[in-house]
Amino acid sequence: MQVWLKEPLAAGEKIKLSVNYSFIIPEYGTDRTGRLKTRNGIIYEVAQWFPRMAVYDDIQGWNTMPYVGAGEFYLEYGDIDFSVTAPASIIVVGSGELLNPQECYTEEQMKRWEAARNSDKTVIIKSEKEAKDKKTRPQVGNITWKFSMQNTRDVAWAASEAFVQDAARIILPSGKKCMAVSVYPAESITKDGWQRSTEFVKASIEHYSKKWFEYPYSTATNVAGIVAGMEYPGIVFCSYYSSGSSLWSVTDHELGHTWFPMIVGSNERKYAWMDEGLNSFINEFSTDEFNKGEFKDKGFFGDTNSPFMVQYSFSDDADGLNAIPEVIQENNLDVSAYSKPAQMLTALREVVLGHERFDAAFSEYIRRWAYKHPTPWDFFHTIENVSGEDLSWFWRAWVFNTWKLDIAVSSVEYKEEKASKGALVTIENLEKMPMPVTVKVKETNGKQYTVDLPVEIWQRGSFWTFSVPSTTEIKEVIIDPENKLPDFNRDNNEWKKKAF
Ligand SMILES: [Zn+2]
Known part of the structure; x- marks a missing residue:
């Protein structure tokens, strides 16, 4: 939608737009939003749910490339307040900070939140046994859950009366603390199932914060539902039937997106490799470290240098990394967006720059471009400036061509x-x-x-x-x-x- 103003808006002036809209939550919204029927109720995962403004940047002006599906999002930063009103039996989780927890939880549940705030071990807020019990929820009609998030590209939320909920604290390098939270249905409690999710969330956020850039939000919530794996700021949706290494890798991957593209706001509509690829790359370190290597080599793509992965990434009909997702052959999206850029960064670190120079340059890229909109060239230039080396030959082979190495x-x-x-x-x-x-x-x-x-x-x-x-x-x-x-x-x- 375009809104044509009668008078141009002068610099520093503000405009307020009201948009009335409504829609029915789809059952399956292309694996990014939807609803799932479980034994104890429906789980709603709600995303891309409000009108958002196109990014106006200093490269292109208005970025009007539409949302079609394969390409994800390009969003501006801002402060977002939102509220969700639902029957009291329903638990709502959302991006950002819940402003009125006392109105949303019982006194007993508030005590458990306090315990979780001081615990590295997972604390149950609402147990599997309590899932059906109406007495474990405030005795009112509706509750309005109020959320607020600063400096964010987006907000999403989830709601269900079937939710089991647990939480633990996350300790950040600066000494700041935030919360790891998980919500899931009874069905997800299986061997190494969702009862371990909060442990995974805590480990992921602590790892990335220590290695690259501190997590900026007050909570990190993992929701079990119909969506197999999708990232939003402060909240991720992962498959309710994942467990063990698959639950670890999807949780770790979706939370890794906090850094790319939630903090470093690249244009996902155009350059999938800058979010999926950079994220897949950092997932390897997190997976190696988690619980002394419990899921080592079982990460998102396993060993990217295995002969199988090399044949896959450099096949004759490969698409270039810089092709927009909508024109990449569907079968090639995994390679162009995820595994090949991860291989590229691994090669740059292991073979070209070495760990010390690469890590300094990569961290500086995150720091310089946090809450901004880098293009691929901003990435190349930062890596070259900080490492002190011309890498044009490297980008030419890996990003701008589909050349092989033999x-x-x-x-x-x-x-x-x-x-x-x-x-x-x-x-x-x-x-x-x-x-x-x-x-x-x-x-x-x-x-x-x-x-x-x-x-x-x-x-x-x-x-x-x-x-x-x-x-x-x-x-x-x-x-x-x-x-x-x-x-x-x-x-x-x-x-x-x-x-x-
Ligand atoms: Zn991803």
């Missing part, structure tokens, strides 16, 4: 044809992506060398020859011995001395 050993020769005089090893880049290369060389006398070759070896062509100070015959040459490169064909990475 390095092979092409020959081993001895100087003056004598192994005792040293060897010349030649490697070849059979595809178009340039990357630094580590090569391991083993001699028959047991000596071995690791040679780190910078990306500049590919500046003038696709072959590179380097010398090895061998004194006996070379037994083996291995490219990328630690499996850090997304090499498309690993069969040609090893050269072995022929057995005569």
Whole structure:
């Protein structure tokens, strides 16, 4: 909708718009909003539920690209107050801070909230047994739940009389505390089921806050319902039938979106990789750390450098990362938005910049662009400025093209044809992506060398020859011995001395 003003609005002037609207909550709103029938009642998950203003930015002016589905959201920051009025039997959870808890919970439940506020272990606010008992809710007709959230792109909420509810405190690096909250139906209490959700929420938020940027909101709520996995500021919707590693990874992923795109407000309509990809990348660290590695390698995408993942990410019909979600082939969205950008950042950290420089640059990107609207170029420039390195070759291969990497050993020769005089090893880049290369060389006398070759070896062509100070015959040459490169064909990475 466009609103044409009779008079232009001067700088600093305000305008108030009232919009009357209503709609019926769909049963299944493309996995982002909906309702689920459970044993003890319906769970409503409500999102994209109020008219929002298009972003006016200094790159494009008004961003009018419509919401179609695959591309998500591009939203402006602001303070949002909202309220939900529902029968007293219903529990409502929402983005931001609940302003009137005393009106919404019983005295007994308020005592439990106080206990949760001081507990690292999950405290039950409303138990499974109490789910059906009307006496465990305030004895009034309707309750109006009032929420307020500052500096946010969006708000969402959920409501149900079937909710079991629990909570624990989250301790942030600054010493500030906030709350981890979960609501779920009785059906979700299974082996390693939703009774562990609050533990997951707390661990995720504490991890990301410590590693990258402190969580800015007062609560983080996980809702079990029909939506399989969707993120909103301060509240996420995850599948009610998830448990164990799948519940961990969906909870951790959706909460990871707090940082991308809720804090760093990139344009999801255009650049899915900037939110899904950056988020998938940080999920790996969180998963490795959680409960001493309980779900290690069972994260959102598992090991992104596994041969399977490399074949998947660099397939011949891949779409570019920068293509808008609506034009990416449906089967390729996982790769372009999630796994390939995560692989890209892993390669940048492990192979190109190293942990120290990468982490400093990545943290600075979040700090510089928190509550702002970075473009891909703002990301590239921040990483290059802070790391102190021109990475145009890297973005060109990974973001702007769908180039593959395939390095092979092409020959081993001895100087003056004598192994005792040293060897010349030649490697070849059979595809178009340039990357630094580590090569391991083993001699028959047991000596071995690791040679780190910078990306500049590919500046003038696709072959590179380097010398090895061998004194006996070379037994083996291995490219990328630690499996850090997304090499498309690993069969040609090893050269072995022929057995005569
Ligand atoms: Zn996501």
